[in-house]
Amino acid sequence: MDTILSETTSQPVAVGRAALPRLCFVGPMLGVNPGWVTTQGEIVAGLLAGEGYPVRSTSSIPARLPRLADTLRSLVAWRGQIDLVIHQVFSGPAFVIADTASALCRLLGLRQIFVLHGGALPEFAAARPGWVRRVMGRAAAIVAPSEYLAHTFSVYPELAARMRVIPNILAIEDYPYRHRPAVAPRLLWMRTFHDWYHPEMAIEVLSLLRQTYPAATLTMGGQEKGLGPAVRELAQRRGLAEAVRFPGFLGPDDKRREFAAHDIYLNTNRVDNMPVSVLEAAAFGLPVVATAVGGVPFLLRHGETGLLVPDGDAAAMSAAVRRLIEEPGLAACLSANGRRLAESCAWQPVKARWQTLFTEVLDHA
Known part of the structure; x- marks a missing residue:
């Protein structure tokens, strides 16, 4: 029973x-x-x-x-x-x-x-x-x-x-909002380490971004489903071992801490429906950059509640992150509109x- x-x-x-x-x-x-x-x-x-x-x-x-x-x-x-x-x-x-x-x-x-x-x-x-x-x-x-x-x-x-x-x-009261009128290259990725979620793409995005912003960092949290070791090895090969953190599965307290410490959320999925993790990021006030797969374009409006890029295109995602850093008005807009989207849930x-x-x-x- x-x-x-x-x-x-x-x-x-x-x-x-x-x-x-x-x-x-x-x-x-x-x-x-x-x-x-x-x-x-x-x-x-x-x-x-x-x-x-x-x-x-x-x-x-x-x-x-x-x-x-x-x-x-x-x-x-x-x-x-x-x-x-x-x-x-x-x-x-x-x-x-x-x-x-x-x-x-x-x-x-x-x-x-x-x-x-x-x-x-x-x-x-x-x-x-x-x-x-x-x-x-x-x-x-x-x-x-x-x-x-x-x-x-x-x-x-x-x-x-x-x-x-x-x-x-979304239990909106569990997600303290912090408005981002400007953002720094502190990236967060949080999904399961599975092929559907394409975690390797986040490493490639960071590698490209550090060509312009050498202090950029990435935190990758989530449950291990087979790809964790390969992602860590890729970070080593790209010379990013000191720039990437792997805190493991994030419980409620962990999420509040990690989202508060970051400014931009990456959603690299190959397959998706209505990702709660994206809504969580929006609730916390992080501008979201996501692959335009499955239900994501039904959830996020490009330029209003998130930035959408083609599936698997690390260069496009890196360019979108640069836009957020270099256009504070855009970051502020996505931060505020994302919170309103989360509140509708x-x-x-x-x-x-x-x-x-x-x-x-x-x-x-």
Whole structure:
């Protein structure tokens, strides 16, 4: 069994004249484990529990097969105490878990909402359209965190009709804002050391930037997923060993410290959807320079809330960083507008969208 976030009874909880549905979040709820990022599913589940919703979640087991077994056991045990199941849907092997769990929910007669995650999901769906359409057809509603993912699935009319856009949540009060009316070449990169996130590009950007700004530095924080040693070796080969720091995984306190100490955020992804890390950087007031891949151009407006460069183009990203350093008015504009973008993802405006969706789904049960 996994987590019960608020006390649950066999009936919906009454609040005034309304009844709050009993929710179950299903997916990789892994943030309770040391060194794992807290997922959006966990964040939403916790916030809804704080609003009085009876909330359960499964599963926090990192290994996929044990996590699937725990999820199925939980759903069977809780079947009489759930009104809505909210699946966190990812591509790759994780999609098998969503398939199996949602098939069980259908057998149990449970209403389901699917929440799409990950910039690789469009390619995954394009390669396996029959499978994806069959699985997603079980959902009463499908939530996309960005217009990008919603647009991608609009090619399937039967799914597009159920699609709703609800952005990822940022606990804005946890991100102290510092306005950057001017910036120094103190660069920050924070993602997972995986090929999708192209961490080597950040090293190449720094190497080019130091030709003009020899004191430029780079901090690269994130979970190790295979590329960390290669990135460190590349920094050595480029003569940047003293200019690059690798603080490892950044927890909440680490983020506040590191973002406060830097001025420009680099997002070098090859694949992306609605990156929370970019929103975090914007919330802290760092101007963002990002590759224009996946959902990033749907999230950031070039020259208004960020600077966009072609995928893999280290020279273009280095030139964009120089612009920020040499054009303080631009840096100030991106800093202020980025904070406003992040504030649009705060809980209060997003909560209303979730509540509307719950009512809509249950009214059509």
